[in-house]
Amino acid sequence: DEFFCRLFEEMDYEREAENIAEFNAVYGRRTEARRQLGRGGEIVLPVAYSPWCGERVIAMSWVDGSPLVPPDRRAGGGADDLPAALAARLAGRVALSPARAEEVRLVRWGVACTLSQLLVTGVMHADTHGGNLLKVAPPPSPLDALPWVRPRPALGYIDFGLVSHVPVQVSHVPVQVREGLVCAVAQLLFARDTAKVASLFGELMLLPPAKLDEPATRAALEAALARAASKLLDYPPGAALPEIRFDALVGEVAAIAPAFEFELPPYFLNNARALASLEGLARAADPTFSIVESIYPFALTTILAGDASPLMRRTLDDLATDPATGRLSVRKLRSLVDQLAALSRKPRLAVTLDVVRTRGGRRVIRRLARQALRGRG
Numbered sequence: 001d002e003f004f005c006r007l008f009e010e011m012d013y014e015r016e017a018e019n020i021a022e023f024n025a026v027y028g029r030r031t032e033a034r035r036q037l038g039r040g041g042e043i044v045l046p047v048a049y050s051p052w053c054g055e056r057v058i059a060m061s062w063v064d065g066s067p068l069v070p071p072d073r074r075a076g077g078g079a080d081d082l083p084a085a086l087a088a089r090l091a092g093r094v095a096l097s098p099a100r101a102e103e104v105r106l107v108r109w110g111v112a113c114t115l116s117q118l119l120v121t122g123v124m125h126a127d128t129h130g131g132n133l134l135k136v137a138p139p140p141s142p143l144d145a146l147p148w149v150r151p152r153p154a155l156g157y158i159d160f161g162l163v164s165h166v167p168v169q170v171s172h173v174p175v176q177v178r179e180g181l182v183c184a185v186a187q188l189l190f191a192r193d194t195a196k197v198a199s200l201f202g203e204l205m206l207l208p209p210a211k212l213d214e215p216a217t218r219a220a221l222e223a224a225l226a227r228a229a230s231k232l233l234d235y236p237p238g239a240a241l242p243e244i245r246f247d248a249l250v251g252e253v254a255a256i257a258p259a260f261e262f263e264l265p266p267y268f269l270n271n272a273r274a275l276a277s278l279e280g281l282a283r284a285a286d287p288t289f290s291i292v293e294s295i296y297p298f299a300l301t302t303i304l305a306g307d308a309s310p311l312m313r314r315t316l317d318d319l320a321t322d323p324a325t326g327r328l329s330v331r332k333l334r335s336l337v338d339q340l341a342a343l344s345r346k347p348r349l350a351v352t353l354d355v356v357r358t359r360g361g362r363r364v365i366r367r368l369a370r371q372a373l374r375g376r377g
Helices: 002-010 013-027 032-036 071-076 079-090 098-121 177-191 194-199 215-232 246-260 266-285 291-305 310-320 330-344 348-356 359-376
Strands: 123-125 133-136 154-157 163-165
Touching: 013 032, 013 098, 013 123, 013 163, 032 098, 098 123, 098 133, 098 154, 098 177, 098 266, 098 291, 123 266, 177 194, 177 291, 177 310, 177 330, 194 215, 215 246, 246 266, 266 291, 291 310, 291 330, 291 359, 310 330, 310 359, 330 348, 330 359, 348 359
Parallel strands: none
Antiparallel strands: 123 163, 133 154
């Protein structure tokens, strides 16, 4: 039923015009969400001309661009390049042509934009396949004549028939779906704690809280998630993060859903499809691409910045505390900083300073100081 509802949504042109207007309001120039994304790239969006839009027709501005990844390589997913690319990765270098490197940059920018849509604003373009993401040439500038200036293409979005909304409230009861997604990623990938992931299924609107409180259901869900994690998450020796394909993860969740009568809400289906499509595009551009490496640091920095939320505070404490002693673990904190530094390609000192500037980071430092003083006493 949910799948066919989404199909009917795509054919509603009045709704699509509203989606375009909403997306421009959230991600257009000089908006707060656009500012928070930083200087990783530019976004080009169409504008709907409301007087000429109706139930069966939509009129919008033209976005002039080319496919983000050429169709011939989208079909193969970059599989032919995989052995050489993986060998280069193990050797600590991945040599890409300038054109391929530009594709990878744009796809990574697209992943960052999608994570912002999914985990920050809750307004998400949910149909990000290769035909709806374009490489848009920058407008001419007098600075182009300078030898050191290299204009960078922008990321263009078209086709807004499917825009997903991740809810903040349902029936006037706060349900922190986006926070639940962030915390689930951190608990799974850093703490490797499937029991804590299972506890978040209420926030994720996948199971009613009453059902999650049933001991038999909770134990069976934890066991099913543990089996799925052991099957899907492959941690190479010395690696901080596992090798995993997002589409395989979604398939495993779909496989266990009938046993627990999951209530798959619209946001789950739409967003899972969008992330799986982006992962396919990224691997076509760079076979070594790992979407986990993009999602995980985003999740950690969001948890550090979102310390005002009880769920975020609880998760940060879980990640930083030694369960055997109940005390903050310097080893765990160092591991968090090391992983963020490695994945963001920043020096450890810069990452540490970034953490100190966050609300959660400051709270952890105060707690660590109090712990040290009590130890001396």
